[in-house]
Amino acid sequence: MKKVFSRPESLRKKFVFHYCPGCGHSIAHRVIAEIIDELGVRGTTIGVPPAGCAVLAYNYFDVDMIEAMHGRGPAVATGIKRVRPECLVFSYQGDGDLAAIGIAETFHAANRGENFTIIFMNNAVYGMTGGQMAPTTLLDQKSTTSPPGRNAVLDGYPVRISEILAMLPGTAYIERCTVNSPANIVKTKRAIKKAFQYQLDGRGFSLIEILSPCPTNWKMSPIDACRWIDDVMSKQFPIGVIKDEPAKAAGKEGAGHDR
Amino acid sequence: MQGNRIIGEAAIRAGCRFYAGYPITPQNEIPEYMAENLRKVEGGVFIQSESEIAAINMVAGAASAGARAMTSSSGPGISLKQEGISSMAAQELPGVIVNMMRGGPGLGNIRPSQGDYFQATRGGGHGDYRTIVLAPGTCQELADLTMDAFDLADRYRIPVVLLADGMIGQMMEPVVFKEPKPRQYSADYVLKGAGTGKAKTIKGLILDPLDMEEHNWKLDRKYRVIAAKETRCEIFNTDEADIVVVAYGTAARVAKGAIKRLGDHGIKAGLFRPISLWPFPTEELRRLAGTRKEFFVFEMSTGQMLEDVRLALQGYADIAFHGRPGGVVPTPVELANVIVRQYRRDR
Numbered sequence: 001m002k003k004v005f006s007r008p009e010s011l012r013k014k015f016v017f018h019y020c021p022g023c024g025h026s027i028a029h030r031v032i033a034e035i036i037d038e039l040g041v042r043g044t045t046i047g048v049p050p051a052g053c054a055v056l057a058y059n060y061f062d063v064d065m066i067e068a069m070h071g072r073g074p075a076v077a078t079g080i081k082r083v084r085p086e087c088l089v090f091s092y093q094g095d096g097d098l099a100a101i102g103i104a105e106t107f108h109a110a111n112r113g114e115n116f117t118i119i120f121m122n123n124a125v126y127g128m129t130g131g132q133m134a135p136t137t138l139l140d141q142k143s144t145t146s147p148p149g150r151n152a153v154l155d156g157y158p159v160r161i162s163e164i165l166a167m168l169p170g171t172a173y174i175e176r177c178t179v180n181s182p183a184n185i186v187k188t189k190r191a192i193k194k195a196f197q198y199q200l201d202g203r204g205f206s207l208i209e210i211l212s213p214c215p216t217n218w219k220m221s222p223i224d225a226c227r228w229i230d231d232v233m234s235k236q237f238p239i240g241v242i243k244d245e246p247a248k249a250a251g252k253e254g255a256g257h258d259r
Numbered sequence: 260m261q262g263n264r265i266i267g268e269a270a271i272r273a274g275c276r277f278y279a280g281y282p283i284t285p286q287n288e289i290p291e292y293m294a295e296n297l298r299k300v301e302g303g304v305f306i307q308s309e310s311e312i313a314a315i316n317m318v319a320g321a322a323s324a325g326a327r328a329m330t331s332s333s334g335p336g337i338s339l340k341q342e343g344i345s346s347m348a349a350q351e352l353p354g355v356i357v358n359m360m361r362g363g364p365g366l367g368n369i370r371p372s373q374g375d376y377f378q379a380t381r382g383g384g385h386g387d388y389r390t391i392v393l394a395p396g397t398c399q400e401l402a403d404l405t406m407d408a409f410d411l412a413d414r415y416r417i418p419v420v421l422l423a424d425g426m427i428g429q430m431m432e433p434v435v436f437k438e439p440k441p442r443q444y445s446a447d448y449v450l451k452g453a454g455t456g457k458a459k460t461i462k463g464l465i466l467d468p469l470d471m472e473e474h475n476w477k478l479d480r481k482y483r484v485i486a487a488k489e490t491r492c493e494i495f496n497t498d499e500a501d502i503v504v505v506a507y508g509t510a511a512r513v514a515k516g517a518i519k520r521l522g523d524h525g526i527k528a529g530l531f532r533p534i535s536l537w538p539f540p541t542e543e544l545r546r547l548a549g550t551r552k553e554f555f556v557f558e559m560s561t562g563q564m565l566e567d568v569r570l571a572l573q574g575y576a577d578i579a580f581h582g583r584p585g586g587v588v589p590t591p592v593e594l595a596n597v598i599v600r601q602y603r604r605d606r
Contacts, residue, residue: 044452046324051464058460064450066323066461069346072316075308079320079328080450082304083277087324087452105316108309 008033010042012062022222024212025053027179028121029060031189032090035196036063045088046080048073052094053127071102074109074118081116088196089116096126099135099161106165113170113204117195120162120207123214124233131217135159138236143217158236162209166243172204174243178211178234180226191241203245211237262398263428266357266421267292269405270329271300273439275355277321277328279306279314281336284369285425286359289331302326311336315343315356322352323461325449327409327442331357333425334375335366337383344418345384348478349463351448353412353419355405356390360424362586370586371426371509376563379422380537387475389482391419391489392536394507398432400534406439413444415485422536424559426509426588486538494543497529502602503547505531505568506557509588514557516591517598524599528555536564541571548575553605555598556580559588577605 007013010033017026036042042063049057051070058065068076073091081089098106098120106118125143126132133143133150136158140149150158166174173195177188188210195206211233213225220228260268267289270278278293290307297303304321308314314330321328332340337358347354360375362368379392391411393404401423408419450459465471493511496518497503506514511532521528531547531554533540548554554576556565561584568578581597583589 042452043454046450046452048320055464058458058462062453062458064453064459066320066350066450067464068316068319069342072312072343075313075316076320076323078306078313079277079279079317079322079326080324082306083302083321083324083326084451104309105313108313112306 008037010036010045010062011060015060017060018056019053020216022213022215022225023053024123024179024210025121027185028119028188028210028212029057031185032119032192033061035189035193036088038193039088039196039200041088041200044086045090046084048077048080048089048091050091050093050097052097054092054094054121055128057092071097071100072105073097073102074105074114077116078109078112078114081114085115088199090119090196091116092119093121094127095120095122095124095134095136099159106161110165110205110207111168111170113172115199115202115204117199118207119192120209121212122209122237123212124158125214125217127214127217136237138233160237162207162242165207170205171207171243172245173198173206174209175241176209176211176237176239178229178239180211180213180229209237211239260398260431260434261288262401262423262430263288263359264292265398265401265434266331266405267296269402269436270355270409271297271303272436273327273406273409274442275327275329275409276300276302277304277318277326278330279308279317280330280332281308281311281314283333283336285361285428286331286333286357288428289357311339312342315340315347318354319343319347319350319352322347322354323450325446325451329355329357331359333359333361334363337375337378341384344390345382345386345388346463347418348382348388348390349386350461351416352461353416353444355408355412355419355421357421358423359428360422362584368586369425371424371559371588372584372586373424373508373510373559373563374584375422376536376558376560379420380539380567388478389537391415391417391485392422393419393491394422394534394536395427396508396511396532396534398427398430398434401427402434402436404534406437410440411489413442415481416448417481417485422508424509489535490538490540490543491534492540492543493530493532493534494547495530495532497531497547500527500529500552502526502528502553502555502598503531504528504555504557504598505533505544505564507533507536507564510557510559513589513591513594517594520591520595521598524595526599526602528598533564539567539571541567544568544571545575548572552576554578555601557594558582560584
């Protein structure tokens with residue numbers, strides 16, 4: 001009998017994801033693992049999980065990993081990639097990790113054109129700590145620290161970090177995706193694979209933002225959460241390629257550096 | 260050669276291949292030296308980081324990838340790095356952190372000080388951990404101890420702090436660089452991709468309290484070995500001495516000058532200079548107390564090492580103290596006069 005579905009080699013053999021039902025993390029993990037398999041780079045991949053819901057990613061990925069302190073993934077990844085330019089290096093970060101406490105590390109790694117990839121999971125809340133307001137929380141969205149809904153005057157505005165990073169000359173490829181439907185998961189996979197390939201080609205910094213459902217903290221059913229991404233969240237965070245500079249070939253001025 | 264530049268050169272000779280740092284006075288010559296010279300070495304990486312926090316986390320990343328890595332800063336910057344130092348201690352990553360102490364607290368000033376002794380010797384960040392702390396007193400020791408710091412960091416997989424001050428960093432003295440030892444370390448933790456084998460994980464998050472406790476005890480066992488084996492000190496002129504001055508770093512230089520002058524007043528004084536501040540050379544100091552001497556602690560702070568001296572001597576000897584915090588470096592004459600007054604009052 002032909003085997004049509006199996007667990008990726010780059011995921012560990014025996015575990016159950018600890019993520020809540022309907023969460024986007026497990027989908028993103030699987031997609032990344034499939035791509036690592038397809039590119040044949042499991043043996044040379046180093047991942048950097050964050051503080052947050054995905055902190056236990058090293059229990060799932062069967063690749064070398066080092067956990068970073070909250071927000072410091074891009075700095076840790078910088079140290080690794082500069083020492084081991086031959087490795088595929090990715091940092092996996094949530095919205096609070098990347099766009100709040102780690103904004104400096106993210107911004108400057110992008111600005112230096114560090115030749116690694118960030119997987120940016122945007123679920124518009126702090127998930128692990130119980131649903132507090134994140135930099136990406138939408139206006140009027142309720143959270144445990146914006147109980148009546150986010151108020152621009154008191155709480156500021158949701159940050160479109162991908163668009164900001166796209167303005168930096170050091171970035172090569174930035175795309176926003178979502179994992180709320182099979183079709184969108186396929187598109188997400190295509191985007192991450194392209195980002196990893198750009199990195200392997202030495203083109204510099206890439207970031208894939210994934211709008212990820214958080215039914216638990218959004219207080220929705222998984223299906224409603226997926227719908228909310230289409231109906232509401234993607235209006236604030238439009239899906240699509242934000243920046244793509246394929247001409248940024250290895251060795252060219254401003255492209256990814258070995259050292 | 261200037262002190263700060265000596266650190267850079269010694270680090271490169273010791274095989275340091277990764278440096279990340281952020282500008283802060285009085286240590287700017289270290290990143291400047293690395294920018295100029297580390298990138299010339301094969302595999303050498305210099306990054307001027309966006310922040311002190313980023314610098315220490317880059318060092319952690321580079322260390323996890325197997326490089327000898329270093330960062331440097333001064334007081335306020337070291338405070339920012341504590342998150343990363345704590346994390347490196349938890350993850351048992353080697354690395355060298357230079358602190359050219361300046362006057363504090365807060366922004367303080369940029370004059371030489373020894374106010375960061377507590378921070379350096381008590382771990383400094385959150386959690387139950389220690390770092391090895393080496394305190395050079397001369398430019399020659401800057402060279403020697405920088406090299407030793409990398410060896411110790413590798414041997415024990417621990418962050419090592421080189422604790423000096425703006426005075427030594429800016430000073431110029433002749434120096435001879437010793438031949439670095441070949442790097443000896445067990446590379447089994449190093450991340451380079453799993454190859455065809457098992458994937459490795461470096462982490463500090465241990466959710467089960469019993470497992471976390473065991474990790475703490477494991478670190479503690481390591482610290483006990485270090486405490487037993489890695490103390491260093493200089494004992495100077497103590498055989499005939501009535502008073503032993505206890506001082507480290509720049510303060511010990513001042514103390515040596517004062518000790519010479521005390522002879523003119525008919526007071527026999529010697530010096531006990533801790534070179535490793537953690538582990539503190541407790542046994543060595545206690546042995547001196549066996550002969551019932553008076554001890555005089557001198558620091559460029561309000562009295563921090565004083566506590567370790569008290570712990571070491573606990574009741575065995577009389578301990579007096581003189582300190583000048585805030586970036587003031589007293590002269591040997593001032594210190595000699597204080598000791599003379601103290602000595603005469605006691606008699």
